[in-house]
Amino acid sequence: MKNGPLSEIYDVVVVGGGAAGIGVSICLRHAGIENFVVIDRQTVGASFSSWPAETRFITPSFPTNSVGMLDLNSIAIGVSPAFSLEVEHPTGAEYASHLRGVAKFFELPIQEETDAESITKVGDEFHIKTADETLRTKHVIWAAGEFQYPRVNGFAGSELCRHTATVGSYEKLEGDDFIVVGGYESGVDAAYHLAYCDKRVRLFDRGCPWKEETSDPSVALSTFSLERMREYPFEEQVELFPQTPVQSVALRDEMYEVTTQDGQSFKSPVPPLFAGGFEGSHKSISHLFEQREDGFPLLNKHDESTIVPGMFLCGPSVRHENLVFCFIYKYRQRFAVVAKAIATSLGLPAEELEAYRQWGMYLDDLSCCGEECATC
Ligand SMILES: Cc1cc2nc3c(=O)[nH]c(=O)nc-3n(C[C@H](O)[C@H](O)[C@H](O)COP(=O)(O)OP(=O)(O)OC[C@H]3O[C@@H](n4cnc5c(N)ncnc54)[C@H](O)[C@@H]3O)c2cc1C
Numbered sequence: 001m002k003n004g005p006l007s008e009i010y011d012v013v014v015v016g017g018g019a020a021g022i023g024v025s026i027c028l029r030h031a032g033i034e035n036f037v038v039i040d041r042q043t044v045g046a047s048f049s050s051w052p053a054e055t056r057f058i059t060p061s062f063p064t065n066s067v068g069m070l071d072l073n074s075i076a077i078g079v080s081p082a083f084s085l086e087v088e089h090p091t092g093a094e095y096a097s098h099l100r101g102v103a104k105f106f107e108l109p110i111q112e113e114t115d116a117e118s119i120t121k122v123g124d125e126f127h128i129k130t131a132d133e134t135l136r137t138k139h140v141i142w143a144a145g146e147f148q149y150p151r152v153n154g155f156a157g158s159e160l161c162r163h164t165a166t167v168g169s170y171e172k173l174e175g176d177d178f179i180v181v182g183g184y185e186s187g188v189d190a191a192y193h194l195a196y197c198d199k200r201v202r203l204f205d206r207g208c209p210w211k212e213e214t215s216d217p218s219v220a221l222s223t224f225s226l227e228r229m230r231e232y233p234f235e236e237q238v239e240l241f242p243q244t245p246v247q248s249v250a251l252r253d254e255m256y257e258v259t260t261q262d263g264q265s266f267k268s269p270v271p272p273l274f275a276g277g278f279e280g281s282h283k284s285i286s287h288l289f290e291q292r293e294d295g296f297p298l299l300n301k302h303d304e305s306t307i308v309p310g311m312f313l314c315g316p317s318v319r320h321e322n323l324v325f326c327f328i329y330k331y332r333q334r335f336a337v338v339a340k341a342i343a344t345s346l347g348l349p350a351e352e353l354e355a356y357r358q359w360g361m362y363l364d365d366l367s368c369c370g371e372e373c374a375t376c
Contacts, residue, residue, distance in 0.1 A: 012342055024339065173270070194237070246261070
């Protein structure tokens with residue numbers, strides 16, 4: 001495929017205008033970095049805009065900034081979605097509009113409708129191929145997220161299922177009798193909304209996420225979802241099948257047949273919904289990172305590739321040993337670490353970033369993390 005004309009050279013190109021890309025870009029500004037651009041294949045907040053209409057944030061928003069604590073869903077100091085949206089659990093559409101407002105407020109240099117098709121390192125610079133041109137840059141921050149890269153396989157016939165990330169609205173789905181495969185946040189969310197539409201739901205999970213013995217919401221179900229599971233329509237309409245891995249899905253005589261590993265068989269007239277999580281966009285740049293055993297990119301202490309200097313990762317795929325940074329309030333703690341590393345490589349002091357520490361947004365000592373709640 002032919003390469004487009006070469007651009008001017010940027011100090012940084014941020015790929016992705018979601019929560020991670022917008023948040024880290026504000027941090028770049030505070031680090032004194034001016035020569036950068038944020039590219040997005042669609043628009044700022046595009047992933048949030050395509051959530052199912054009924055889906056809401058599980059992490060609550062509350063305007064706690066006045067006492068020195070950031071709203072859990074803030075991506076920048078001085079910003080609170082609770083304050084701007086006046087809701088505790090925003091929908092995806094609401095949060096996308098919040099992100100667009102934040103990007104405008106901070107006057108970020110955004111280039112929308114620009115897909116990063118491939119990235120290569122040529123000498124000391126990166127070349128990011130897009131449809132119209134090849135962007136040249138000294139550093140790349142990959143913040144392309146997970147939502148647009150769903151996991152579609154996992155068992156025989158999984159292609160017959162519909163991934164929950166492709167559902168526009170649960171209310172508009174045809175059918176009265178649903179099978180949902182996957183019982184973590186998205187699966188419980190699907191079952192909850194279907195139950196409220198008076199649909200029957202059978203929910204399968206290979207484990208039992210609603211009974212996990214950990215206080216880390218990256219592993220156990222959130223309190224928001226646990227509360228929903230106790231509501232009347234859920235208890236009445238949803239049948240739970242924990243410890244029941246699905247082995248295959250087949251289509252026979254216009255009925256979808258789900259067979260579980262313990263040999264049971266279940267039928268539904270509509271495609272099963274697959275809440276199987278996400279492959280993640282990092283798979284498309286795997287040549288630029290060493291891989292951990294779990295397939296996530298191996299990062300140095302600046303969230304930079306261990307084999308390609310200048311290539312950084314931001315967002316929910318960041319992992320350090322057993323620490324999982326999959327929520328906004330977790331991965332935003334690493335924005336300043338990345339911005340500081342890039343500023344240092346550009347010879348900038350980035351002193352302003354020190355203010356991020358008091359807001360819990362500059363986590364450069366990971367030894368303090370992973371604390372579990374006490375049992376009471
Ligand atoms: C149903 C659901 C509920 C959730 N609830 C919560 C919650 O309550 N609290 C919480 O903290 N987190 C929640 N999350 C997780 C949260 O949505 C993610 O952490 C967040 O979307 C990640 O932000 P991001 O910027 O990394 O990715 P995204 O929001 O996906 O943004 C990535 C951006 O990159 C763009 N892009 C992708 N590929 C390319 C490319 N090749 N070139 C250019 N641009 C590209 C996309 O268009 C998109 O705008 C939830 C997720 C889901 C699916």
